[in-house]
Amino acid sequence: MRHEIRSRFSAVTLGIVFSSATVWQSPSFSQTVDNALTPQNVATCEGGVGYLPGHDCDEMGIAASGIVGGCDSQTTLCESLMTRQKLTGDWLGHRSALTESGFSFDLSTTQFFQGVASGGAEQGFEYGGRNDYFLNVDGEKAGLWKGAFITLHGETRYADSVNPLAGALVPPNLALALPVPRDVTALTGVKFTQFLSESSLVYAGKINTFDDFKQPLTGAGLTDGFMNMSLMVNPIVARTVPYSTFGAGFAKLHNMEPVFSLAVFDTNNTPTVSGFDTFFDNGATIVSSLNLQTGFMGLPGHQGILGIYSTGDYTNLSPTGYFNPEGGIVITSAPKDGSWALGYNFDQAFYVSSTDPRKRWGIFGNLGIADDNPSPIRWTGNVGLAGTSPIAGRSADTFGIGYFYTGLSGALEDFAPVLLPLGDEQGGELYYRIAATPWCQVTPNLQVIDPFRDRIDSSLLFGLRARIDF
Numbered sequence: 001m002r003h004e005i006r007s008r009f010s011a012v013t014l015g016i017v018f019s020s021a022t023v024w025q026s027p028s029f030s031q032t033v034d035n036a037l038t039p040q041n042v043a044t045c046e047g048g049v050g051y052l053p054g055h056d057c058d059e060m061g062i063a064a065s066g067i068v069g070g071c072d073s074q075t076t077l078c079e080s081l082m083t084r085q086k087l088t089g090d091w092l093g094h095r096s097a098l099t100e101s102g103f104s105f106d107l108s109t110t111q112f113f114q115g116v117a118s119g120g121a122e123q124g125f126e127y128g129g130r131n132d133y134f135l136n137v138d139g140e141k142a143g144l145w146k147g148a149f150i151t152l153h154g155e156t157r158y159a160d161s162v163n164p165l166a167g168a169l170v171p172p173n174l175a176l177a178l179p180v181p182r183d184v185t186a187l188t189g190v191k192f193t194q195f196l197s198e199s200s201l202v203y204a205g206k207i208n209t210f211d212d213f214k215q216p217l218t219g220a221g222l223t224d225g226f227m228n229m230s231l232m233v234n235p236i237v238a239r240t241v242p243y244s245t246f247g248a249g250f251a252k253l254h255n256m257e258p259v260f261s262l263a264v265f266d267t268n269n270t271p272t273v274s275g276f277d278t279f280f281d282n283g284a285t286i287v288s289s290l291n292l293q294t295g296f297m298g299l300p301g302h303q304g305i306l307g308i309y310s311t312g313d314y315t316n317l318s319p320t321g322y323f324n325p326e327g328g329i330v331i332t333s334a335p336k337d338g339s340w341a342l343g344y345n346f347d348q349a350f351y352v353s354s355t356d357p358r359k360r361w362g363i364f365g366n367l368g369i370a371d372d373n374p375s376p377i378r379w380t381g382n383v384g385l386a387g388t389s390p391i392a393g394r395s396a397d398t399f400g401i402g403y404f405y406t407g408l409s410g411a412l413e414d415f416a417p418v419l420l421p422l423g424d425e426q427g428g429e430l431y432y433r434i435a436a437t438p439w440c441q442v443t444p445n446l447q448v449i450d451p452f453r454d455r456i457d458s459s460l461l462f463g464l465r466a467r468i469d470f
Contacts, residue, residue, distance in 0.1 A: 082437050084437075084439060085439060085469070086439050086469050086470055087470050100141065101141060102138040102139065102142030102143070103136075103137055103138075104135075104136045104138075105133075105134065105135055105136075106133075106136070106469070107131075107132070107134070107470040108131065108132050108223070108468060108469045108470065109129065109130070109468050110130050110131075110175065110222075110223040110466070110467040111127070111128075111465070111466045112126075112127065112128050112161075112162075112173060112176060112463060112464070112465050113125060113463065113464045114126060114128075114161075114162040114172075114173060114445070114462070114463030114464070114465075115162055115461065116162065116165045116166055116460070116461055118457075119457035119459035119460060120167050120449075120451070120456065120457065121164065121165055121166065121451075121453075121459075122165045122167075124165055125162075126159075126160040126162050126165065127160060128159040128160050128173075129158055130155060130158070130176065130222075132153070132155055132222075132223075133152075133154040134152065134153055136149065136150070136151050136152075137150040137151075146195075147196070147201075148193070148195075149192075149193040149194075150191070151189060151190075151211075152187065152190055152191075153188050153189035153208050153211055154185070154186070154188070155178070155179050155184075155185070155186055155188055156184070157176065157180070157182070157184055157185075158183045161173055161176035161177070162461060165459075167451045167453055167456040167459065168425060168451045168452065168459070169376070169377075169408070169425050170228065170229045170235050170322075170323060170406055170425065171229050171323050172227060172229075172427075172447055172461055173227050174222065174227065174229040174232055174233075174322065175222040175223055177229070177322060178210070178222065178322070179244060179271035179272060180272060186244075186271050186272040187206075188206070188208045188244040188271045189205075189206060189207060189208030189244065190205045190206040191203055191204075191207055191208070192204055198256070199253045200250065200251065200252055201250065201251055201253065202249070202250045203248065203249055204247070204248035204249075205247075206246055206275065207244070207245060207247040207265065208243065208244050208271075209242065209244070209245070209265070209321075210233065215364060216302065216347045217361070217362055217363070217364045217384070217387055218384070218386065218400070223465065223467050224398075224433070224467075225386065225400055225431065226384070226429055227429065227431070227445055227463065227465070228404070228447060229322060230380070230404035230406060230427070231384055231429055234343045234345065234382075235322070235368070235406060236343055236368025236370050236377055236379070236380050237306075237308060237341060237343065237368075238321065238376075239314065239320055239341065239370065239374065239375040240267070240309075240340075240341055240370075241265065241285060241287060241308065242268065242270070242285075242321040243269055243321030244269060244270060244321070245265050245266045245268060245269055245270055245321075246265070246266040246270075246275055247263055247264060247265035247266065248263065248264055249261060249262055250262060250263075254293070255293070257291075258289070258291060259290070259291060259292070260291075262287070262288045263288075264284050264285070264286055264287075265284065266278075266279060266280050266284065266285075267280075267282045267283050267284060267310055267311075267312035268280075268281070268282055269321040282313060283311030283312040284310070285308065285309070285311075285312070286310075287306070287307075288306070289304060289305065289306045289307070291303070291304035294348070296348060297350075299348070299350065299351075299352055300349050300357075300360075301346065301347055301348035302346060304346070305343065305344055305345075306342065306343035306344070306345070307340075307341075307343075308340060308342075309338070309339075310338060310339045310340070311338055312337075312338070313335045313336070313337050314336060314374035315333045315334065315335050315336065316374045316375065316412045317333050317415075318374065325376040325412065333411075333415060335374070336374045340371050341368060341370035342368065343366065344366065344367045345365070345366045345367075347362060347365075348364075349361070349387075350363070351390075359388040359395055360388060361385070361388055361390065361399075362387055363383065363384065363385050364383070364384050364386065365381070365382060365384070366380070366382050367379075367380070367381045368381070371409075372411050373409060374411075376409055376412050377406055377409060378407045378408060378409040378410065380404070380405065381404070382402060382403065382405070384401060384402030384403070385402070386399060386400030386402070387399070387400075389432070394434075394435075396438070397432065397433060397434055397435050398432075398433045399431065399432045400430070400431050401428070401429070401430045402428065402429050403426075403427070404426065404427055404428070404429075405425075406426065407424050408423060421453075421454040421455065422452050422453060424452065425449070425450065425452040426450050427447060427448055427449035428447065428448050429445065430446045430447075431443050431444065431445045439468060440466070440467070441467045442464070442466050443465040445463040445464070445465060446462060446463075447461040447463075448460055448461075
């Protein structure tokens with residue numbers, strides 16, 4: 001059970017804020033010992049395991065004929081540049097050693113070239129990027145105590161984004177809207193989690209609330225699947241749930257998936273500052289969710305409901321942690337006390353591989369409703385088809401196609417109907433994520449958006465995303 005808790009820990013912690021489901025991931029490849037730069041043509045020994053240089057492996061990472069391992073009675077492991085999980089490999093065994101000591105590192109860079117080909121607020125293409133740095137500590141392995149985990153998330157966001165060009169309310173490239181839409185490096189998450197048993201946990205800290213939102217089939221992260229926020233997370237949460245803030249919560253689990261959860265967050269979004277100066281000075285946000293596993297047609301799925309209430313003071317033009325409804329408007333509106341939102345989510349697999357249950361495709365969807373003021377969004381909905389590529393020989397690739405509709409709040413629509421006529425926003429997105437190697441993924445992306453500003457034409461967006469895991 002210790003091994004099970006450790007191996008599935010990352011799929012259950014903060015995902016309890018929004019969704020019960022464990023993350024759907026693209027298929028993994030076997031991790032082997034890294035020594036691609038070793039010049040010898042024979043295996044050498046490290047910790048009783050023989051390993052070979054990458055050029056002595058075939059395209060599947062198997063040792064070439066006639067190569068003899070350097071350790072008696074030990075299986076020689078082999079890894080090539082094209083089959084390793086991370087570009088930098090196992091650091092000559094040090095990465096694995098650190099993991100066994102309780103410290104694991106996940107480093108990645110993601111580059112975007114994306115633009116508006118027609119319509120929108122302005123035509124043009126922009127280049128931007130982000131780096132993500134994760135440190136995960138297994139407390140028991142690190143010499144602390146059983147069931148303790150610590151997760152740190154650092155981010156660097158740089159260059160430009162297509163978001164201002166599109167003229168949309170909800171960002172078509174959420175990854176470049178976070179942690180803030182400018183050049184910055186910040187520590188957005190310092191989370192402490194304690195498993196009380198295999199069926200319950202508690203957590204607290206500076207919480208990056210998006211990190212562990214992993215609704216199956218949506219791509220399960222900022223840089224893996226869809227790019228538009230409307231298909232990555234229910235936008236109805238944007239008014240009340242900050243991106244990075246102080247918080248604490250607990251969850252009841254079934255098969256290591258959250259069934260019921262309750263969390264309390266500071267209403268202040270503080271991704272680039274400590275947050276101590278504004279600690280809960282604008283009230284608190286309470287988030288609760290109930291999620292059930294289903295088995296329609298004998299295939300996995302989930303049904304869930306979400307409730308949020310905030311005691312904070314807001315206006316319908318107040319910036320959220322994910323987007324800014326103001327968008328250059330110089331008129332201000334009166335603040336209101338309190339805000340609420342309700343959400344519903346589902347996912348249902350239509351195909352699951354008999355050899356690897358992570359290889360699947362199916363449908364997902366979300367519905368949401370919130371107060372008419374101060375929430376800028378009155379209601380929202382999305383639906384999509386996504387999962388593992390059905391193309392023969394491309395089982396590591398993923399795809400997604402989705403549609404979203406965002407209903408603007410009446411208070412915001414009526415705010416300045418002559419000066420700034422506003423309406424609902426809708427659109428669609430299509431992507432295909434190509435696994436060039438296990439550590440490099442390239443994703444072409446197409447979006448069509450009818451923006452919330454009546455005076456801006458519908459926009460056609462093309463983009464290319466490239467991610468490298470180090």
